[in-house]
Amino acid sequence: MKNVNLTVNGVAVTVPEGTRILDAAIKAGFKIPTLCYMKDLCNESSCRVCVVEIKNNRKLMTACSTVVSEGMEVLTNTPKVRAARKITLELLLSNHHKDCLSCVRSGKCELQSLATEYGCDAEKYGGELNSYDVDDATEYLVRDNNKCILCRRCVAACNKVQSVGVIDAGNRGFATRIGSPFDKNLDQVPCVACGQCINVCPTGALREKSSIAAVEKLLADNTKTVIVGTAPSVRAALGEEFGYPMGTDTEGKMVAALKAIGFDKVFDVDMAADMTIMEEGTEFLARLNDKNAVMPMITSCSAGWIRFIEYNYPELLPNLSTCKSPQQMFGAIMKTYYAKKNGIDPKDIAVVTIMPCIAKKFELTRDDQSAAGLPDVDESLTTRELARMIKNYGIDFRSLDAKAQFDDPIGKGSTAGLIFGATGGVMEAALRTVAETVIGEKLEKLDFTAVRGTKGIKEASVTLNGKTINVAVASGLSNARKIMDEIKAGKSKYHFIEIMACPGGCVNGGGQPIVDAQTRNVADVAKTRAKVLYGKDKKNTLRKSHENPIVKTLYDEYFGKPNSHVAHEVLHTSYVARKKY
Secondary structure, X not given: OOEEEEEEOOEEEEEEOOOXXXXXXXXXXXXXXXXOXXXXXXXXXXXXXXXXXXXXXXXXXXXXXXXXXXXXXEEOOOHHHHHHHHHHHHHHHHOOOXXXXXXXXXXXXXXXXXXXXXXXXXXXXXXXXXXXXXXXXXXXXXXXXXHXXXXXXXXXXXXXXXXXXXXXXXXXXXXXXXXXXXXXXXXXXXXXXOOHHHHHOOOOOEEEOOOHHHHHHHHOOOOOEEEXXXXXXXXXXXXXXXXXXXXXXXXXXXXXXXXXXOOOEEEEOHHHHHHHHHHHHHHHHHHHOOOOOOOXXXXXXXXXXXXXXXXXXXXXXXXXXXXXXXXXXXXXXXXXXXHHHOOOOHXXXXXXXXXXXXXXXXHOOOOOOEEOOEEOOOEEEEHHHXXXXXXXOOOOHXXXXXXXXXXXXXXXXXXXXXXXXXXXXXXXXXXXXXXXXXXXXXXXXXXXHHHOOOOOEEEEEEEEOOEEEEEEEEEOHHHHHHHHXXXXXXXXXXXXXXXXXOOOOHXXXXXXXXXXXXXXXXXXXXXXXXXXXXXXXXXXXOOOHHHOHHHHHHHHHHHOOOOOHHHHHHHEOOOOOOOOO
């Protein structure tokens, strides 16, 4: 590819032909602000915050869409450029409900940050102000168009990345707003609750529905034993909310914070992930050896993915594993085995989970998600909500004990369960157990690297006792759709498939800390966070689900064996076909 030479603010830089000014400026060491643009997602050129001057060009040009040319001289911070950006920001603020002090995005709002940076007068341009009803009809998400700046990042995430397509821009001119078909609320359309729209929103126009007050009410109830369980990927991202660099492992501090908040027991959902592997792996082997079984088998850990298949491919629901997700298994075990073991009435146990996902809030309300006649899980908080609780409780996160440990006996999980947080992790964990179960001897190599990485679709073949097993891993629902269309057409070559709703897996879940566009334009968020999980896995001695002593105890004392009648009663579920409209 031909290279192009140019200067940015007098700094010479060489970039490949076809590069945009924005990327050339980053290479030269200069930051250009953006609101509508986000790398690999959205390039609307609509906000015009990224305008720059080009020598001998009378017009200001948008850096996110203008391609470099040989000898181009770009100026990114002249008085003319800064003045234009300031006016644009003040015009955006003129139609923005500025209740910043009570907004969950205060301090992490890209509009707020730029307005501060450019010294904007929020009241400079008065006049008519749009006013919209807040859509809070779902269990998991709130849409407030009063804070929307029409960047359309959410539309790109929903349509391009997830292929769900339940939101778009409607009307024209001043009346333009983001909405769902036929002006329906989100609970009336096939939204899958993935939360990727929240992750890319630059303001507080989209946010998760908070469960903090409900959790605080449980903690204040002296009749309840309140148990909390943390998902694998939370420890890989929580630190970002407290100033730690992306990719910092804060497991110990997370545990210490939960104990300081007042939970009676702090356990690790990694243990339930190990149980998922035992149940799912056994189910897969049974299907593999039954010529009449429905194949390929597809994993069922991702709540957003389950909602997606129920809406879009109901005829393929028999392909799903019947296993509950690790979150729901965790709650079910707490209210059956743990309650019995400790002589606690299940109705006196409240289970709270900390998840990287807003779809987990919806999952609590699904049918067939109960044990002992009670909901498996009572409340689910996102990583972001946990960070807010820690701050609200006046806990100095950075000073907490970095070596704090989960409580016994349920706090022990293998790192096979831990890597569930990254795309490919469920498949790799399953292969470790399935391979040893079939072969009957220990694997010399536990790393199935072919299913690692953030590529949208990965595939591999594993030979077990002379039989080739073809597996696939997909993250992001547009990639899932490709695989499902193959199965539907009868063209799939796979035996076992892992699907995660969020691109890159749970580390990039819809409930994880917000990462602004400037950072996303230069960093691979999912890859950076996943390194935490794989780093811990590499160093650990307990790397297989079937070797977890807690798992062995659970089967010895309560479930008998994987896929037993008791296991099916407590750890498995069913699915329903959902009508799109």
